[in-house]
Amino acid sequence: xxxxxxxxxxxxxxxxxxxxxxxxxxxxxxxxxxxxxxxxxxxxxxxxxxxxxxxxxxxxxxxxxxxxxxxxxxxxxxxxxxxxxxxxxxxxxxxxxxxxxxxxxxxxxxxxxxxxxxxxxxxxxxxxxxxxxxxxxxxxxxxxxxxxxxxxxxxxxxxxxxxxxxxxxxxxxxxxxxxxxxxxxxxxxxxxxxxxxxxxxxxxxxxxxxxxxxxxxxxxxxxxxxxxxxxxxxxxxxxxxxxxxxxxxxxxxxxxxxxxxxxxxxxxxxxxxxxxxxxxxxxxxxxxxxxxxxxxxxxxxxxxxxxxxxxxxxxxxxxxxxxxxxxxxxxxxxxxxxxxxxxxxxxxxxxxxxxxxxxxxxxxxxxxxxxxxxxxxxxxxxxxxxxxxxxxxxxxxxxxxxxxxxxxxxxxxxxxxxxxxxxxxxxxxxxxxxxxxxxxxxxxxxxxxxxxxxxxxxxxxxxxxxxxxxxxxxxxxxxxxxxxxxxxxxxxxxxxxxxx
Numbered sequence: 310x311x312x313x314x315x316x317x318x319x320x321x322x323x324x325x326x327x328x329x330x331x332x333x334x335x336x337x338x339x340x341x342x343x344x345x346x347x348x349x350x351x352x353x354x355x356x357x358x359x360x361x362x363x364x365x366x367x368x369x370x371x372x373x374x375x376x377x378x379x380x381x382x383x384x385x386x387x388x389x390x391x392x393x394x395x396x397x398x399x400x401x402x403x404x405x406x407x408x409x410x411x412x413x414x415x416x417x418x419x420x421x422x423x424x425x426x427x428x429x430x431x432x433x434x435x436x437x438x439x440x441x442x443x444x445x446x447x448x449x450x451x452x453x454x455x456x457x458x459x460x461x462x463x464x465x466x467x468x469x470x471x472x473x474x475x476x477x478x479x480x481x482x483x484x485x486x487x488x489x490x491x492x493x494x495x496x497x498x499x500x501x502x503x504x505x506x507x508x509x510x511x512x513x514x515x516x517x518x519x520x521x522x523x524x525x526x527x528x529x530x531x532x533x534x535x536x537x538x539x540x541x542x543x544x545x546x547x548x549x550x551x552x553x554x555x556x557x558x559x560x561x562x563x564x565x566x567x568x569x570x571x572x573x574x575x576x577x578x579x580x581x582x583x584x585x586x587x588x589x590x591x592x593x594x595x596x597x598x599x600x601x602x603x604x605x606x607x608x609x610x611x612x613x614x615x616x617x618x619x620x621x622x623x624x625x626x627x628x629x630x631x632x633x634x635x636x637x638x639x640x641x642x643x644x645x646x647x648x649x650x651x652x653x654x655x656x657x658x659x660x661x662x663x664x665x666x667x668x669x670x671x672x673x674x675x676x677x678x679x680x681x682x683x684x685x686x687x688x689x690x691x692x693x694x695x696x697x698x699x700x701x702x703x704x705x706x707x708x709x710x711x712x713x714x715x716x717x718x719x720x721x722x723x724x725x726x727x728x729x730x731x732x733x734x735x736x737x738x739x740x741x742x743x744x745x746x747x748x749x750x751x752x753x754x755x756x757x758x759x760x761x762x763x764x765x766x767x768x769x770x771x772x773x774x775x776x777x778x779x780x781x782x783x784x785x786x787x788x789x790x791x792x793x794x795x796x797x798x799x800x801x802x803x804x805x806x807x808x809x
Contacts, residue, residue: 328615336488341609342619344493344646345388345601349375349624350635351643352601353391354516360396360593361403362411364517367391368628369524370592375621377583379614383575384560386567386611388601388620389583393456394551394688395594402544409530414541414548415594416529419584421549426577434557434573438704440672441696443659444679445558448692450655451684453600453647460511460644467508468641471499475645490609492646499642513643514636519628524590549581552596554690556580559597563606599689603650671703705736712737712761714744724753730760733768741771747778754779759790769802 328335349371357367371390378389403411461468475495482491503510531537560576584594605611605620627635658664665673678699683692712731719725727745731737745754756775763769776786791799 326613328613338611338613338615339619340490340493341605341611341616343623344490344609345605345620346623346627347496348601348604348643348646349390351513351516356391356393356396359393360400362408362593365520366593368520369590370587370595372621372625373587373590373592374583374595375617377586378579379618381582382579383572384563385614386606386616387560387563388598388605388617389595390598391593391595392598394555395548395596398548398551399544406540410541412529412588412591413531414545416585416588417541417545418548418594419581421546422553422581423578425553426574426581431557431573431577434561437697438700440675441679441693441700443656444676444696445693446654446656448680448683449599450651453651457644457647460640465510468510471639471641472645475499475642476649479649492608495645496638496642500638503639504637511640512636513638519632521629526589548594551690552580553577554693556597558693559599559602563602566606567612600647600650603654607653675700675703708732709736723751724755725750726755726757728757732764733761734764735767738768738771742774745775747782752784754784754786756788757790758788763795763798766802769799773803
């Protein structure tokens with residue numbers, strides 16, 4: 310388990326954190342953390358309900374995840390807390406076996422994440438294409454908005470003008486000043502209005518009781534047997550994969566927004582450490598929280614680990630010290646914040662008519678497949694996996710069409726030279742065998758691969774099949790022009806793939 314860096318090394322290496330020397334940065338980080346903490350409360354309670362646990366469990370998880378990941382994570386300013394994706398994965402375990410097994414699964418999931426992080430699973434992010442990333446962002450925005458719809462249906466009519474007022478303040482207040490985040494101003498003003506005027510609307514307190522004390526560490530209440538391990542392991546592994554997928558995608562998104570790089574391996578290991586700590590404190594586990602991260606990074610402008618740490622710290626202070634006040638915050642104020650986040654998160658350029666006309670059809674299809682899968686399943690990880698597979702299929706079809714075979718016969722008629730161009734792999738080499746005129750070609754055949762590259766065993770098998778067909782007719786084949794990697798693969802595999 311990696312050791313936590315000292316506060317003086319929170320940003321990069323041993324550099325002095327910018328918030329220690331710049332009051333403006335400190336103010337931005339503190340206020341960003343406060344806004345995120347306010348937005349975390351109803352979300353954490355909602356996810357607790359999904360998981361079938363007490364609201365305090367989700368709030369404790371959000372506290373420990375945020376504070377821990379601020380110290381050991383690889384992406385500054387990213388918020389990790391209890392999430393819906395994790396809640397959906399572990400809910401059946403809690404329902405069938407009880408809360409103790411859920412906690413054990415959270416701890417084991419953290420162990421899995423550390424192992425996966427150490428094995429370099431973060432490097433797989435390089436295989437996620439831009440079209441999938443755009444679909445991920447757009448589906449995220451849609452899910453954030455859809456999550457607010459229940460808060461806008463079957464509610465007292467004052468909710469609607471309150472939401473409209475909150476949106477208006479967040480649009481126009483930044484034009485006056487950016488010293489204080491507009492979402493915080495909106496939340497405070499709408500809370501004062503509803504309390505002072507006695508307007509009866511749903512509040513944070515209606516979501517569930519807030520905890521009145523800090524969580525206490527302890528071991529999960531389960532028998533430490535092999536049977537327990539086999540029960541929790543599948544859920545823990547699924548949670549580890551979903552958590553890493555969402556966290557790494559979110560980290561990449563924040564990298565793009567802030568134009569900075571982060572350590573995905575450190576983030577993977579950090580997520581594991583945070584889940585282990587959360588499990589020992591009786592939390593439900595979690596991962597990067599995309600909506601709250603967008604509030605912190607895009608809306609509030611936070612950039613350092615301090616905002617993440619304070620989001621968790623403020624969360625507990627708000628619940629324990631200011632519980633009665635926080636309970637009076639109208640849900641309409643938080644709904645307005647999340648609606649604004651969804652609008653700001655959506656990549657509107659990706660669906661502009663001008664963009665769609667210029668974008669290759671395959672790229673657009675991959676983006677739409679990702680969006681549809683995420684929205685249909687409410688699982689970002691599934692959408693990313695399906696979208697990536699779709700992108701691979703589109704890429705394979707596109708590259709396969711680039712492989713061509715042209716023939717030139719020598720003037721004396723004794724030799725024919727076939728020039729192969731393009732990338733040879735399973736999708737393109739399957740058609741290779743049919744590109745030669747075995748019956749009518751002269752006795753000597755030269756296959757020139759100087760403009761081609763062999764990528765896999767399927768291509769070597771196809772070349773072997775071509776040589777075999779010519780040999781059956783008493784003709785010789787010479788393969789020339791192989792680059793070094795292709796020659797090495799051909800030498801290793803040629804003649805060893807009979808029957809393939």
